[in-house]
Amino acid sequence: MAQYTLGTRVERRIPKLEVYRQLWFFLKKMRARKLLDSGGKGELKKDLANIRRWGGLEATIMARGARQVPDRVALVDDDGELTYFEFFRQADRLARAFHQRGYHSGANVGVLALNGRAAILPLTARQMAGYNIFMINANASATQIEQYLDFHDIKVLIVDEEFLPRITPTARQREIILGHLEPEPVETGSHDGRAYESLDHVIYCADVSLSLPEKPAKSMHVVMTSGTTGMPKGVVRRQLNSPQGFASVAAAIPLERNMDVLLTAVLFHAYGWAYMGFSFLTQSRVITRRHFSPEQVLKDFRDYDVTMWVSAATRIRNVMSYMDQIGCNHHDGLKVITNSGSPLLPVEIEQSAEKFGPVLCSMYGSSETSAVAVAGAQELVDDPQLTGRIYPGCVVKIFDEQGHELPEGEEGIIAISCFDLFAGYTDPSIEADTINGYYYMGDRGVRRGDRLYVLGRADDLVITQFAEKIYPVEIEDEILRDERIADAHVRGVKDQQTGQALRAYVLTKEYVEPDEIRHQIRTRLSHAHVPRDIIYVSDLVRGPTGKVIPRELPEPTEDNQRPLQVKPSA
Incomplete structure (x- = not known):
């Protein structure tokens, strides 16, 4: 007999006045952008x-x-x-x-x-x-x-x-x-x-x-x-x-009525579902495919004059890499690219601007929340470290490990509440992680005014032998600045002497020595950022939102710690 529940078990810590403020803000933005035709x-x-x-x-x-x-036309898919x-x-x-x-x-x-x-x-x-x-x-x-x-x-x-x-x-x-x-x-x-x-x-x-x-x-x-x-x-x-939870998106992203929207974010996640609904609300044409391929994305760009691309980090990376392979340096026509699920690194934001223009926008949230913070394209160009701005209808707080709220500018644990916060999990034995009634996002970050900077997953934080807090994303960003490297993933692993050490998984386009990678990181970041292990892989398996799947990562061996490519002959 099923023991699930669909009842509300997660309460929203958000004043009614803030909900009404969000609704008014949403309607104002929709009207200003002429996104809705009331029809009288x-x-x-x-x-x-x-x-x-x-x-x-x-x-x-x-x-x-x-x-x-x-x-x-509302929908273009593999069936017509x-x-x-x-x-x-x-x-x-x-x-x-x-x-x-x-x-x-x-x-x-x-x-x-x-x-x-x-x-x-x-x-x-x-x-x-x-x-x-x-x-x-x-x-x-x-x-x-x-x-x-x-x-x-x-x-x-x-x-x-x-x-x-x-x-x-x-x-x-x-x-x-x-x-x-x-x-x-x-x-x-x-x-x-x-x-x-x-x-x-x-x-x-x-x-x-x-x-x-x-x-x-x-x-x-x-x-x-x-x-x-x-x-x-x-x-x-x-x-x-x-649909007022989309207020932040309507404010930060230059949406229009009657757009041609390519949806490669998956519909079984909340992010793809939300943008699908908003695209239909603006009476746009949605183009979507069952299976993703960079070739199909570029073909759809051309065939349907796509103006907005709703995607995830891993798929944006794949398309940019494919463009490099075929010698396509730039594509015109896109007015908006949206990313969520996992962040693009600053170097990838720069690459996106080169290939598509300054059109990449970013949304921070989860399946349990709405868009907690949203960054518009110019905001990301000006400040690639920015996660997004916080808009009416969402409350973001930063706590320390003891549950004390921290003042603005101090790093800590991110917890939120919002108008369309999830109701709870279907398994009644699973309680939502909260801090003082606010939903725990699982990330660490800093708030400066209405700007949120997510530094990394709380579980990913590595305390090295130098007693420094290291977030793997900053190392990944530095590794990918080497044009010979196609992809990278850095994580903390156990170390008998220091408790934790850094391990980097790299996918290379050309021959790259481990010492070259370490030297670049040491020079551009610090000794504390240098990975103990560098593992060469032929692929990094990522989920639909762009996050690397940990169980697919290999343990170090003598073979995979040597470069995969053979040195070119003189």
Whole structure:
């Protein structure tokens, strides 16, 4: 029997006055940037009616688009194009089909699908039918998926056909619906040659005479964290009547109506989902692909005149590296690149400006929060160390290890609260980490006025034999300034003599001696920053948000501490 909870267990430490201040700030910025077309009193009345019925997110946003710009293309994915009218009609039919099958009033629906309509349509239909949606990380193992489905009593799973081999016999003891179909069936069966019914078929066969409830059950959105062992945590997102948590983004980033948005951030994380919703709110065209490749990104840039690219650090790095490989020094046309999940290093921010112009913006947050701090493009150019500015609706505090709040300018632990802070974890045995009631972000940093500087993960802080606090990111930044090095990752490891030592993993383009790397770091930083170990790797495995996966890192051997490349002959 499932023991999950979707109830609110994390309280917001934010005054109501601050919430109203954020809403006013959001509306003011939206109006100043002309991001919304009110459509007059009649349209506003319809919007308010839908907000009361469904809340203020996807269903209301797409209904608005279907009324105001029915023929504009809303979505381009691997399965084709959908206009705003077509998209809303399909979401409506899916809601009716699921309601007819009993997936409503708090039923739990799981989605294991990559970027595209198989993920976005269920996210929109949930508010119309009243089911809860669980977005499953596509990197989860078969065992994790099975445990997650059972623990949360998920009644139906929408799964891209390519993931069927990861769905165990136990996990299949519920209704399975295929999202994206492969050119050839992964498993054959009785349903048009497929093992299971497809999402397209569910939508096509919907009984359109069935009426949806005037006031559906409150739908919850659960995001699956990137757990490496055991069952990953389920993060319960609050149902909100307003997208005002995007106020900081609307203030810092030069968004426009009717943009062409390339979305390579994944939709099973909150970051990709949030920007998808905001893109639809501004009635833009969203281009997204199930699988990422730098070649496809550059092709989409050209084919769709992309003006905004929503991505993550690892994918931005990959595209810039690919551009170097093919001799492409610059691409014009982008007005905005957004990054979140993990920061780009100062050297990478400089490289981005060279290749795309000063358009890179950065957002700091997590699956549990909204955008805690946002840095606009010019702010990052002027101050590459900046994480972002703090805007109304978010409270950021810096504490010491004893829980005492520190004055401005002192380094400590970052804790926050915000309007759209998560409601809690689905496992009632897991409590959110808090400090004096504020959510612990797991990072250390400094606040100077409304500017936040994140220095690194609290767990990554290394105290060396020199008794100095070292954050690996500053060493990574210095290593990557050598053009012969393609990627780097630095972390603290145990040391018998000093307690902790530094280890650097490097991916090289050309032959580079370990002593050369150490000399550069010693010269540009200090003796305390020099890694004890330098490990040469052929790849650094990163997750969708750009964070290196620790379990994929090798231990030192005699072979991997020698340069991989052979010295060029004279």
